[in-house]
Each structure stands twice: as structure tokens, then as C-alpha cells.
Amino acid sequence: MRANIVAMFLALVSLGMTVTGACAAVTARVDRTGIVIDETVTLTVTRDESSFFTDPDLEPLRKDFRILGQSQQSSTRIINGIATSSVSWHIVLAPKRTGTLTIPAIRVGKEKTRPLTIRVRAQGQARTRDDNEPVFIETSVDRDTVYVQAQLIYTLRVFAAVQAQIIDPGDPDIPDALLMRLGDTSYDKVINGTSYRVFERRYALFPQKSGVLHIPQMKVRVQRPSPRRDFFDPFFGGRGKILKFRSRAHEVRVLEKDPQYPAGTAWLPATDLVLKDEWLQDPAALKVGESVTLNLTLVAEGLLARQLPPLELVEPDGIKVYQGKAEEDDIVADTGVLSTRKESFALIPVRPGEVMFPEVRVPWWDKNSKQVRYCVIPARKVVVTGSVPEKPDQARPEPGGIDVEPVKQTDAAAQPAASARPTVLLAVCGGLALAWLVTMILLVHTRRRLWHLERGRGAETGEKETMREREAFAEVERACKADDAARARRAVVNWAGTFLPGPEARTLHDIGKTLGDRKLAALLEEIDTALYRGDSSGSWRGRPLLKRLTQARTGRRKEKTGPEDLPELYR
Numbered sequence: 001m002r003a004n005i006v007a008m009f010l011a012l013v014s015l016g017m018t019v020t021g022a023c024a025a026v027t028a029r030v031d032r033t034g035i036v037i038d039e040t041v042t043l044t045v046t047r048d049e050s051s052f053f054t055d056p057d058l059e060p061l062r063k064d065f066r067i068l069g070q071s072q073q074s075s076t077r078i079i080n081g082i083a084t085s086s087v088s089w090h091i092v093l094a095p096k097r098t099g100t101l102t103i104p105a106i107r108v109g110k111e112k113t114r115p116l117t118i119r120v121r122a123q124g125q126a127r128t129r130d131d132n133e134p135v136f137i138e139t140s141v142d143r144d145t146v147y148v149q150a151q152l153i154y155t156l157r158v159f160a161a162v163q164a165q166i167i168d169p170g171d172p173d174i175p176d177a178l179l180m181r182l183g184d185t186s187y188d189k190v191i192n193g194t195s196y197r198v199f200e201r202r203y204a205l206f207p208q209k210s211g212v213l214h215i216p217q218m219k220v221r222v223q224r225p226s227p228r229r230d231f232f233d234p235f236f237g238g239r240g241k242i243l244k245f246r247s248r249a250h251e252v253r254v255l256e257k258d259p260q261y262p263a264g265t266a267w268l269p270a271t272d273l274v275l276k277d278e279w280l281q282d283p284a285a286l287k288v289g290e291s292v293t294l295n296l297t298l299v300a301e302g303l304l305a306r307q308l309p310p311l312e313l314v315e316p317d318g319i320k321v322y323q324g325k326a327e328e329d330d331i332v333a334d335t336g337v338l339s340t341r342k343e344s345f346a347l348i349p350v351r352p353g354e355v356m357f358p359e360v361r362v363p364w365w366d367k368n369s370k371q372v373r374y375c376v377i378p379a380r381k382v383v384v385t386g387s388v389p390e391k392p393d394q395a396r397p398e399p400g401g402i403d404v405e406p407v408k409q410t411d412a413a414a415q416p417a418a419s420a421r422p423t424v425l426l427a428v429c430g431g432l433a434l435a436w437l438v439t440m441i442l443l444v445h446t447r448r449r450l451w452h453l454e455r456g457r458g459a460e461t462g463e464k465e466t467m468r469e470r471e472a473f474a475e476v477e478r479a480c481k482a483d484d485a486a487r488a489r490r491a492v493v494n495w496a497g498t499f500l501p502g503p504e505a506r507t508l509h510d511i512g513k514t515l516g517d518r519k520l521a522a523l524l525e526e527i528d529t530a531l532y533r534g535d536s537s538g539s540w541r542g543r544p545l546l547k548r549l550t551q552a553r554t555g556r557r558k559e560k561t562g563p564e565d566l567p568e569l570y571r
């Protein structure tokens with residue numbers, strides 16, 4: 001009897017499992033149907049009756065998605081004597097493009113899911129505030145319309161009424177513009193009676209084509225320490241809450257080069273432009289054969305140095321002109337970028353008298369008044385003193401310098417002509433020899449003066465640059481030994497401008513990246529971390545950074561780097 005009951009129970013369980021197996025199915029669902037291109041979506045594939053199963057085939061997903069990870073979960077339930085089981089796969093997907101994307105049917109064994117669709121937007125809804133959190137962000141541009149290649153200031157600000165740490169958001173990715181980070185600042189501001197600590201980061205953008213410049217959203221994460229302490233946390237408190245923000249995007253209208261601008265000249269849309277000349281010797285004391293140096297410097301407010309055109313000096317009659325290598329520099333100012341380009345010219349007078357230097361004229365576009373302006377160095381008349389060595393064809397032999405044998409007076413008319421022939425021949429030969437000698441002396445003299453001029457100028461420039469770098473690094477040492485984070489930050493950026501090639505190493509992040517030292521980069525980031533969180537306890541220590549910088553400086557001096565290629569300018 002008991003055996004019959006057990007047999008009947010097993011039969012019922014077997015029948016229930018058979019029915020469940022017949023109803024086995026594979027389903028798929030997503031946690032969201034609308035996402036942004038830089039977000040992820042989780043796809044869940046579930047198969048009922050999982051006594052025997054195979055993994056899903058995820059290969060069709062790779063056409064429009066990147067698979068970032070996956071996990072698996074199994075479950076079994078018995079309800080009213082009926083056992084059911086299932087297995088689920090959770091797949092994290094990142095879209096490769098925007099638009100309406102299809103998640104294709106996923107095959108699991110002999111079964112497959114139904115296709116799903118999701119919408120992927122280029123940007124998400126701006127989220128500059130978090131409910132009930134005293135932290136918010138804002139972004140701004142200094143103008144809504146800008147000329148192509150003109151400067152546009154883009155600013156990110158983070159406001160915190162509580163102690164918080166900002167996780168570096170990085171720089172915006174803007175393919176159609178040159179970008180230069182102008183630096184970070186922190187200050188206090190009172191808004192509606194509440195005091196906020198403000199972190200501000202500014203960028204100078206230079207659009208490279210007309211139309212509409214799209215500045216994408218910036219994602220900012222702020223870590224707020226947890227007010228509660230957990231006894232089981234070895235550090236008595238977790239890392240705190242991570243607040244995530246998304247700035248609003250900006251669109252700026254970019255105007256084409258103005259048609260009234262002079263054709264065939266470099267397009268220079270600036271706030272101000274100045275052209276200066278500097279004579280290293282008194283131009284009123286020019287002498288034949290003696291070299292003088294003339295420097296022409298172009299200073300632009302609101303342009304990068306790579307945008308400034310080469311300066312040319314028309315060679316005046318009576319003076320030879322030799323042009324040296326240009327010097328460029330970008331300086332961060334309150335108004336943005338202040339750039340300079342200096343050209344050096346060696347001038348050698350070759351004859352005495354009055355010499356007229358033609359004017360030097362550079363057009364530029366005043367973007368505030370919207371009109372063409374000119375920087376002009378007026379024409380200048382100078383007087384060259386000294387004398388040119390006597391020309392060879394003016395040389396004459398001395399009467400007693402040539403021995404002539406007496407000739408028999410056979411013919412009175414022919415005797416003078418016969419005796420004059422050797423004298424004229426000797427005079428011509430002597431004149432040619434003297435001309436060759438004078439030419440060689442002048443050539444050697446001129447080359448020697450030019451060599452000494454270039455060597456002296458190169459040595460003087462190298463010595464000045466070395467002194468600037470040493471003074472800048474000495475300030476880094478003083479700031480680090482004083483454990484002054486703000487002072488150290490300014491000193492390191494200033495030193496990098498004298499030590500590292502190119503204009504890109506203007507921030508601590510860029511300096512660490514250029515030097516290629518991960519530990520040094522981490523120590524540099526600690527400065528910003530201390531400043532961002534408003535650390536007033538003086539916990540930052542500068543000696544580890546000083547030690548690492550000294551090592552990087554010593555190693556870098558052994559390397560030789562070449563100049564970086566600059567992008568083609570807009571004309």
C-alpha cells in the first residue's frame with residue numbers, strides 16, 4: 001500500500017515537471033528603453049525549466065553594442081507540489097551610436113527571445129542639482145556668437161555648501177575647436193544667505209570652422225563624506241555619497257571671416273594686437289660692415305601664438321638682412337590667452353649714406369568693434385657712416401714699382417707704344433689680384449661677425465632660459481618645503497612653462513602626463529584634491545612631490561625633444 005502511494009506521488013511530480021517543461025520559454029527585457037550615448041543598459045535573458053541549458057549566443061549584440069559585463073543567476077521554486085526553475089543572464093551593454101537601436105533575438109539552445117528596441121540620444125537631460133543636496137554645478141560661455149578662430153571662454157563652476165571632494169571631470173571633447181585650459185581657482189560666494197565654496201575651471205576655445213559650435217555636456221561627480229560612522233568600517237566611516245551631475249550643452253554661432261578683411265593676409269580676430277620694434281644697438285650709429293640686431297614682436301590678446309603670422313622685413317637698399325628663428329609664447333591672463341611672437345633680424349650695412357627702412361604693417365580684426373585695424377611700425381630713415389674699401393679697378397701702380405729695360409730708339413713713333421704695353425698689362429694683373437684679395441677679406445670678415453653674432457645670441461638666450469628655469473624650480477622647492485598647496489600649484493605650473501616644450505603643459509594633469517611618471521602624476525593630483533576639498537588643516541605635505549619632481553627634472557634634462565607640429569591655420 002505504501003509503495004503504491006509513493007509511486008503515485010512520483011508520477012504526479014513527473015507529470016507536473018513535464019507540463020512545466022512543455023511551457024518552458026526564453027524571455028528578454030531591458031531596464032530602460034531610453035538612454036544617452038554615454039550610458040549603459042542592462043539586458044536580462046531568462047529561460048524557464050533550467051535543468052539542462054546552454055549559454056545564450058551574444059554575438060548578434062556586438063553590431064550596435066559593446067558588451068561590458070555579464071552575470072548569471074539561478075532559482076528554483078516548488079508551488080503546490082510543482083517544481084519550477086529558471087536561469088537568468090544579466091548583460092551590461094553600451095551603445096555604439098545614437099538613434100533607435102534593435103536588440104536582436106537572442107538564441108538560447110533551440111529557443112530564442114523576441115527583439116527589443118531602445119532609443120539612444122546624443123545627450124541626456126541636464127541635471128545640475130541633486131534634491132536635498134547643498135551642491136550644484138553650472139556652465140557658461142562668455143558670448144553666444146564668435147568669429148572663426150576667435151577666442152571663446154567656457155567656464156565650469158561647482159558650488160558646495162558642505163565639505164565635498166570634486167572628482168576631476170576631465171576636459172570636454174570638442175573636435176571642431178582648439179582648446180587650452182586656463183587654470184582652476186577656488187573662492188567663497190554667498191547665495192541667498194548661504195555660503196558656498198566654489199571651484200571654477202576655465203577654458204579658451206578657438207573654433208576652427210564656421211557654422212554652429214557644439215559644446216557637449218560635462219559629467220561631474222562630487223563625493224560628499226558620509227555623516228554617519230560605521231563601527232564595522234575599519235576607518236570609522238565609508239567613502240560617502242557620490243553625487244552625479246550633468247551640465248547643460250551649449251551651442252555657439254561661429255561667423256565666417258569678414259569679407260572686408262584684406263585678402264591674402266592671415267586672419268587675426270583679436271581683442272587687441274600690438275606690434276613693437278626693438279633695436280639692440282643705436283640705429284643712429286650704423287656703420288658699414290658692422291652688424292646690428294632688430295627685434296619685431298607681435299603681442300595678441302585672445303589668440304594663440306600658433307595663430308600669429310611670420311613677420312617680414314623688406315631688405316632696404318644698402319643693407320643686408322638675415323632673419324633668425326622666431327620665438328613663441330602663450331600666457332594665461334585674466335581675459336584668456338595672451339600670446340607673443342618675436343622675430344629677430346641681423347642687419348649689416350654695405351655702403352654709407354642714407355637708408356630708408358620701409359614700414360611694417362600687420363592687419364587684424366577687432367572683434368569688439370567689428371572692423372579692420374592695423375599695427376604699423378612707420379618707415380624710418382637712418383644714416384650709415386664709414387666707407388667702403390677702395391674698388392680694385394681704382395688701383396694704380398707706382399711709377400718706380402716696375403723695372404723696364406731701356407729700348408733702342410729705332411722708331412720714334414713705335415717706341416712709346418712698345419714700352420707702355422708691359423706697364424698696362426702689369427697694372428691690369430695687379431688690379432685683378434687686389435680685387436680678389438679685398439673680396440676674400442670682406443667675405444671672411446662678414447662671416448666671422450655673423451657667426452659671433454649668432455653664437456652670442458644663442459648663448460645669451462640659453463643662459464637666460466636656464467636662469468629662468470632655475471629660479472622657477474627654486475620657488476617650487478620653497479613652496480613644497482613650506483607645505484603650501486596653493487603656492488606649490490602656481491610654482492609647478494610656472495616652472496613647467498620654462499622647462500617643458502610646447503604650450504600644452506599648463507595644468508597639473510598635463511604636466512604629469514607629459515613627464516610620463518604615474519607616481520608623480522598622482523602626487524600632483526593630490527594638490528588639486530587638497531584645494532578642491534578646501535583643506536584648511538594643512539595636512540598636505542610637499543616633500544614627496546619635491547623629491548619626485550627633482551628626479552623627473554634630472555632625467556628629463558638627459559633627453560632631447562623636438563618641436564611639436566602645429567595644425568594648419570585658417571586663412
